[in-house]
Amino acid sequence: MSGPGPEAYFEIRNDLADGLLKGSHQLAGVPETDRATVLRAALDAVPEASAMLRPYPVLFADGESSASRVAFSCLSAAATFPRGTRGRLADLGALTAILFGIDDIADGIAGEWSEGEVSAFFAELLAILSGDAGADPSEEPVGQILAAWTEWCARFHAYAGAEVHSPNLVRQMDIAFAAMARERAWAAGVEPWPSYDGYLANGLLTILYPTWWAAALAMCGPTPADAEHWTAIEPMTHLGASSMRLANDIRSFEREKSEGKPNSIGILQASGIGAAAAVRRVTAHIDEIDAAFRGEVAQVGGELAEIAEGQLRSVSFNGRWYMARDTHAYTVRDLAGEAGLRHG
Numbered sequence: 001m002s003g004p005g006p007e008a009y010f011e012i013r014n015d016l017a018d019g020l021l022k023g024s025h026q027l028a029g030v031p032e033t034d035r036a037t038v039l040r041a042a043l044d045a046v047p048e049a050s051a052m053l054r055p056y057p058v059l060f061a062d063g064e065s066s067a068s069r070v071a072f073s074c075l076s077a078a079a080t081f082p083r084g085t086r087g088r089l090a091d092l093g094a095l096t097a098i099l100f101g102i103d104d105i106a107d108g109i110a111g112e113w114s115e116g117e118v119s120a121f122f123a124e125l126l127a128i129l130s131g132d133a134g135a136d137p138s139e140e141p142v143g144q145i146l147a148a149w150t151e152w153c154a155r156f157h158a159y160a161g162a163e164v165h166s167p168n169l170v171r172q173m174d175i176a177f178a179a180m181a182r183e184r185a186w187a188a189g190v191e192p193w194p195s196y197d198g199y200l201a202n203g204l205l206t207i208l209y210p211t212w213w214a215a216a217l218a219m220c221g222p223t224p225a226d227a228e229h230w231t232a233i234e235p236m237t238h239l240g241a242s243s244m245r246l247a248n249d250i251r252s253f254e255r256e257k258s259e260g261k262p263n264s265i266g267i268l269q270a271s272g273i274g275a276a277a278a279v280r281r282v283t284a285h286i287d288e289i290d291a292a293f294r295g296e297v298a299q300v301g302g303e304l305a306e307i308a309e310g311q312l313r314s315v316s317f318n319g320r321w322y323m324a325r326d327t328h329a330y331t332v333r334d335l336a337g338e339a340g341l342r343h344g
Contacts, residue, residue, distance in 0.1 A: 045074040071331055
């Protein structure tokens with residue numbers, strides 16, 4: 001299975017979403033009082049994140065490329081943890097960029113691989129995270145991902161919470177990889193498309209939000225680390241993931257149609273609902289989920305209050321960003337311009 005290729009892939013636009021969401025602003029999810037701090041923190045994190053990713057150019061284009069997600073990845077990390085240190089934000093930004101790369105492999109955007117090859121790739125990622133394997137740099141996309149992941153995992157394991165939380169990160173990645181395999185089966189026609197609810201239950205995993213937060217809990221969570229911290233934030237995390245999945249669907253349903261992948265909009269269309277009506281219905285569902293999400297966030301306090309605040313900030317930022325634009329074609333120069341600084 002293969003997609004249209006990276007260059008063509010990033011050129012697929014969603015004119016309907018642009019029209020329906022006209023007037024949305026990409027930074028609307030960042031409180032105005034925090035925007036200058038967030039933009040500056042993101043820009044400060046870019047050089048360190050870029051240094052990690054630059055050796056892997058096939059999937060990790062430099063920050064000036066239309067295919068680059070480095071600037072967005074650091075901005076998302078800074079919007080989540082505005083007071084995070086430069087190194088921590090760089091590590092979180094690099095994680096986001098690597099997860100984008102893993103998703104591109106699973107979706108066949110970066111090349112064409114058999115189911116067995118993708119399964120082996122997933123297994124190798126888990127082995128590297130567990131400390132049972134490592135990878136040297138390679139010219140091939142899969143090899144570059146594995147080498148980048150090896151470097152990132154070495155940095156991750158230096159965090160105080162990694163020893164306690166890394167088994168859960170392995171578990172969350174394994175769950176996400178199984179969900180990605182289901183998506184591949186749906187896209188290939190091996191299995192029939194799911195129901196809307198079945199799709200969302202799977203899609204909240206493949207958006208990789210739970211995976212990201214399993215890592216962030218180790219890197220930014222309370223000390224001493226406690227495995228029960230994940231149990232406390234999991235309901236909130238799944239609601240946040242559901243919201244982000246549906247927001248992403250509104251932005252990307254035209255591109256996913258080209259991949260043959262089910263999407264909440266496409267599933268509603270297949271039931272006879274027009275595209276514009278489907279977008280409105282999914283938007284209303286996002287509002288319902290966000291209300292439940294905020295209710296869960298309000299119940300998570302004490303030593304996990306910063307994590308709860310981060311999730312609220314993350315969902316707000318990413319959800320509003322998807323309403324305005326996609327995650328690529330946002331360069332370091334764009335980020336510097338919004339921060340009011342010269343770049344280069």
